[in-house]
Amino acid sequence: MNPHPVHRLPAPLEAAVQRVKLAARQATERTIESLGLAALASNNAFQRDGLLGAQFELNRKSAVFALAFNEEFDRRVLREVAPRASEDSTQSASWESLRLVEDRELEIEVAAERFGLETAHACEWELRELGAYVGALLEGARGDREPRNPLRPEIVGHAMYQAIETVSERPEVRAALAKEMARSLATLLRTAYAEIVSDLRRAGIQPAGLTVRNADSRSGAPSTGFGASERGTESERAAFSPDADSRWSSRRAGASHFAPSTRSGGAAAGRGTPLGEVDPAMMALMRRIAYAEAAAIGEPADAGASGAALPNLIHVHREELRQAAAGSLDLMVIDVIGSLFDQILSDPKVPPQVARQIARLQLPVLRAALGDPSFFSSRRHPVRRFVNRIASLGAGFDDIGDDGAQRVLARIRGLVDEVVEGDFDQLEVYQSKLAALEAFVAEQGRAEAGEQGAADLLAAKEDELRLRQLYAQQLHGELKDLSAPPFLRDFISQVWSQVVVAASARDGAEAESVRQLRQVGRELFMSVQAKTSSAQRKTFLAELPKLMKELGEGLDLIGWPEASRREFFGRLLPAHAESLKATPLRPLDFNLLAREVEGALQRPLPTPEELRGAPANLPVLDDVIAEPRFSPEEAARVGLVDESQVDWDGQIDIVVGEDAPVSAADTAIGGLPLPSEPVEPTEGRALAEHVQVGFAYRMHIADAWQKVRLVHVSAGRTFFVFHHGSRHKETISLTHRMLVRLCETGRLRAFENAYLLERATARARRQLAGVGGGA
Numbered sequence: 001m002n003p004h005p006v007h008r009l010p011a012p013l014e015a016a017v018q019r020v021k022l023a024a025r026q027a028t029e030r031t032i033e034s035l036g037l038a039a040l041a042s043n044n045a046f047q048r049d050g051l052l053g054a055q056f057e058l059n060r061k062s063a064v065f066a067l068a069f070n071e072e073f074d075r076r077v078l079r080e081v082a083p084r085a086s087e088d089s090t091q092s093a094s095w096e097s098l099r100l101v102e103d104r105e106l107e108i109e110v111a112a113e114r115f116g117l118e119t120a121h122a123c124e125w126e127l128r129e130l131g132a133y134v135g136a137l138l139e140g141a142r143g144d145r146e147p148r149n150p151l152r153p154e155i156v157g158h159a160m161y162q163a164i165e166t167v168s169e170r171p172e173v174r175a176a177l178a179k180e181m182a183r184s185l186a187t188l189l190r191t192a193y194a195e196i197v198s199d200l201r202r203a204g205i206q207p208a209g210l211t212v213r214n215a216d217s218r219s220g221a222p223s224t225g226f227g228a229s230e231r232g233t234e235s236e237r238a239a240f241s242p243d244a245d246s247r248w249s250s251r252r253a254g255a256s257h258f259a260p261s262t263r264s265g266g267a268a269a270g271r272g273t274p275l276g277e278v279d280p281a282m283m284a285l286m287r288r289i290a291y292a293e294a295a296a297i298g299e300p301a302d303a304g305a306s307g308a309a310l311p312n313l314i315h316v317h318r319e320e321l322r323q324a325a326a327g328s329l330d331l332m333v334i335d336v337i338g339s340l341f342d343q344i345l346s347d348p349k350v351p352p353q354v355a356r357q358i359a360r361l362q363l364p365v366l367r368a369a370l371g372d373p374s375f376f377s378s379r380r381h382p383v384r385r386f387v388n389r390i391a392s393l394g395a396g397f398d399d400i401g402d403d404g405a406q407r408v409l410a411r412i413r414g415l416v417d418e419v420v421e422g423d424f425d426q427l428e429v430y431q432s433k434l435a436a437l438e439a440f441v442a443e444q445g446r447a448e449a450g451e452q453g454a455a456d457l458l459a460a461k462e463d464e465l466r467l468r469q470l471y472a473q474q475l476h477g478e479l480k481d482l483s484a485p486p487f488l489r490d491f492i493s494q495v496w497s498q499v500v501v502a503a504s505a506r507d508g509a510e511a512e513s514v515r516q517l518r519q520v521g522r523e524l525f526m527s528v529q530a531k532t533s534s535a536q537r538k539t540f541l542a543e544l545p546k547l548m549k550e551l552g553e554g555l556d557l558i559g560w561p562e563a564s565r566r567e568f569f570g571r572l573l574p575a576h577a578e579s580l581k582a583t584p585l586r587p588l589d590f591n592l593l594a595r596e597v598e599g600a601l602q603r604p605l606p607t608p609e610e611l612r613g614a615p616a617n618l619p620v621l622d623d624v625i626a627e628p629r630f631s632p633e634e635a636a637r638v639g640l641v642d643e644s645q646v647d648w649d650g651q652i653d654i655v656v657g658e659d660a661p662v663s664a665a666d667t668a669i670g671g672l673p674l675p676s677e678p679v680e681p682t683e684g685r686a687l688a689e690h691v692q693v694g695f696a697y698r699m700h701i702a703d704a705w706q707k708v709r710l711v712h713v714s715a716g717r718t719f720f721v722f723h724h725g726s727r728h729k730e731t732i733s734l735t736h737r738m739l740v741r742l743c744e745t746g747r748l749r750a751f752e753n754a755y756l757l758e759r760a761t762a763r764a765r766r767q768l769a770g771v772g773g774g775a
Helices: 011-041 045-060 062-081 103-122 124-138 153-165 171-202 234-240 244-249 280-292 318-324 328-344 352-359 362-371 382-395 403-421 427-450 454-479 486-507 512-527 534-558 562-581 587-601 632-638 685-689 736-744 756-774
Strands: 210-214 256-260 696-701 704-713 719-724 730-735 748-750
Touching: 011 045, 011 062, 011 124, 011 153, 011 171, 045 062, 045 171, 062 153, 103 124, 103 153, 103 171, 124 171, 153 171, 280 318, 280 362, 318 328, 328 352, 328 362, 328 756, 352 382, 352 403, 362 382, 362 403, 382 403, 382 427, 382 756, 403 427, 427 454, 427 704, 427 719, 454 486, 454 587, 454 632, 454 704, 454 719, 454 730, 486 512, 486 534, 486 562, 512 534, 512 587, 534 562, 685 736, 685 748, 696 719, 719 736, 730 736, 736 748
Parallel strands: none
Antiparallel strands: 210 256, 696 704, 696 748, 704 719, 719 730
């Protein structure tokens, strides 16, 4: 025997395996339901009995099925990723290793292969992307062999059919289970693969290079693409039409197929992660065009002027690019990108000086789109983000000629120079330029916010808040295992802890007032415990008014809302009554508990040094006390907007000239992979978590809409600093709570109805729909 050794999968691949197992469990639940429905709809008594028997067996042995599936799937995945470089395929097998293949095993092999083929056809794009990411994870793990995707449907099918064997021995039950389970699992696998790709992308994993493979085409001459015609060509309308997927599927047999490759040939190897591979002749042509046309898109003599219309290089050199294309899919991509840049270069929200820099990226964008299908399927693709970020930063300025805008423009120009004049077929190029641009904008925004001292003041207030939250978290950990009503443990750890911190900041950590407040917390915790004797009950009742008075004074110190007080005391009084009626505790137990509570409350407060190792976002129970308090002078200096300054019941006017938000359907391009992530929110509660430094927003303040630009966000995202106005900039500061309320009530919206590439796609679709309707 020579069993395969156990190998540990990379952590991201283990998470992906769990996704597939979860899909199998969900498929089991769906199959149980579908078998019952199929039995009710059946008119054949024999068939109905078989379906009901299959439902009964699967429902009874679902846990056994899941265990068998997991074991078989793990075994096959490990076998797929195990190193095999040492195996010699030319060596004949020993007699001991030869065995007869049973008929049932052969049936499972055939069924699994058929399941894999059918499922792969339904989720072709998802498998292509997944293969590229898994290839990057497993590159080099199997010697010289190209790693295959161990999560492919064929492997899942093997595990599924093997697991069905454990459910029943009756052939008719196995057949019914196999049919229904295959249907349910095939539907769920597409979603699971898409989620795995999203997980890997969020984990920062970069896909392996993509190799272009040309398939023989028997469909005749390639279709015409986007032309300069005002009406647009047939393929141009088809690419953006809602039902283009069905039309394009018949042409895909002759298209260029993107297949994952673990390594890139030629000079690209060793320099970084290629954006897939394109034909060398096409790459040489794009580089020549990019260099030759640099002067045509150079800075005009008057940098502040809009200048002449920017040339669409893809349309200008369309015939050359189409002749170098490797297949009909490449032809479609060329036309799609050319049409998008028609919209990009005429976008009214992008200043001409910024649009000029984006125009220089036409060939790099085309390079990414030709080689990497994730350019279309991922809104977080580095090339897309780089272009979108440049456009949004330019739209943030009211006057592109002021000093701050010119500094940003100069930085953008320098980064674009490095892309166009450098090796723009490497993924790391765009990642590094995007990171450099974001760091520059963040630093400049902090400098702008620091001119009035707002950044330093807000940082100090945020540290104060985080110290309070850290103490609350520590106290919660000390009290969570002690016997008490949950609401009381939460109050002492999350609210009373803030009272102790506030008194410590006012009087000093060793002050008598702080010691007394710690003692009040102890007495409050013990007040709801069962009493040990009638004498203790009398003492408690006599001291209860004093305890309630001290609680009220402490809550006044932090300004705890009246509504929250009423709710708390409404729960505390019944707990006190219950403690008087409960079975008496042993004095020893009561005293031990009191000592544990006192020890927790007497621990020193956290220091700023401890804050450095604490998580960035610490939970707090009550949002109101989670906001630091500002003096009137401090609030005026940073332009802090208080909730009382907003008429929350008042009606707000519509934003004149605001475009409707772009939906995911508006950005779908027929025949190309659909984006896996939703469109970035432009309004509502979700916008609060997606605001970006340097971007412009519309804010309804002082009964009017104002265009504001986010210049600074504190490290813990507690404070957000906006500027508005061109000549005389005014500062507006919001807490996170205030930001959320403004977004929820529609008083803060994005200035752009979508990022540049998304709204360009939506406009191209609308334009072509109008042309097609009028034709």
